[in-house]
Amino acid sequence: MDSGLKATDLILIYFCDQNSDACERLFTEQIAGLLDEYDPGSQGTSFYIRAVFHLIEPFRKPNFGSPSDVQKSVSCGITVLRLWRKVLELQRLLLNTKPGAKKNPSHKGNFITRGCYITAEILFAAATLHQLAMFLHFPDEGEAWASSYNSGTKSTERIISELQVKTTELQSLDSQPSFGDMLDKSAKVQFNVNAKRRVAAAGVYVKASFKRKKRAFAFKSHSTSIKAKPQYPSTYLAFKEQQKQAHREGVKKGQDLFDRFMPQPCVNLVKENDFWEIPYKFDHPSGCK
Secondary structure, three states: OOOOOOHHHHOHHHHOOOOHHHHHHHOOHHHHHHHHHHOOOOHHHHHHHHHHHHHHHHHHOOOOOOHHHHHHHHHHHHHHHHHHHHHHHHOOOOOOOOOOOOOOHHHOOOOOOHHHHHHHHHHHHHHHHHHHHHHHHOOOOHHHHOOHHHHOHHHHHHHHHHHHOOOOOOOOOOOOOOHHHHHHHHHHHHHHHHHHHHHHHOOOOOOOOOOHHHHHHOOOOOOOOOOOOOOOOOOHHHHHHHHHHHHHHHHHHHHHHHHHHOOHHHHHHHHHOOOOOOOOOOOOOOOOO
16 A cells, blocks of 8 residues: 555654654545555544644645635544544543553543643644734735744744754753744854854865754745635635634534544434534633624
8 A cells, every 4th residue: 555654654662752754644634545445444543534634734734725725624623523522521431541541441531632632722723813813914925824834833843843852953951942042042053054064165074964853844935836816805804704614614524524434323412412513612701702
């Protein structure tokens, strides 16, 4: 099967090192399709891969599409996870694993980890707010900034990883560096790079540095084959309404996935309890609308 995976992607020890490269190759619709075709008993895995794919794809693909495309994708992914979580709550099943689960199976959770779910909600909120904020500043450049890869958390992650991760030129133990700290560290990294160049120019052999993160997460420039400039609403309120409609379409796609992969009793359970359309409601803080 041409899955795109490498031999090392499925070796357990590499998962202990947060192998993000393998993650990018694993969480794809192609892998989910291969599971559907060759492993009839993998509906749960295929279902989860599709949900994660829709959540993270706009963050890792520079030319993902329009702001509406981004909203549909993340809304689809978060809807799947919210419906899944609501089913477990209605069935009064344990969501997250408790201490001692290795010896006591009853302590084993039935949902993704709490940190994973919170991250999913953050990704959804970040992508949603990102579209609205960027439209206010650059209303005519939606195709360029719609993906958060170039102008959102991906860029920030790339900068911090260059300063912090042990495989980079300069290590920093500060998990939340300020902008000034990053500029200072960047200057030191640039000094090291310039020094290497001067040494190499003097005739000294300098071993080339090839880092996994640099190969995987190097900055990419947005490019599109669309010649006609996309047209967007002229006002913020109109754009916001367009994004709301895209959200509704994404929710519908997530519901279709849930209906396709989950047992019918689970689908009926959320529908009968009036959680199909809105699994969760959140109260606005006082003073906000």
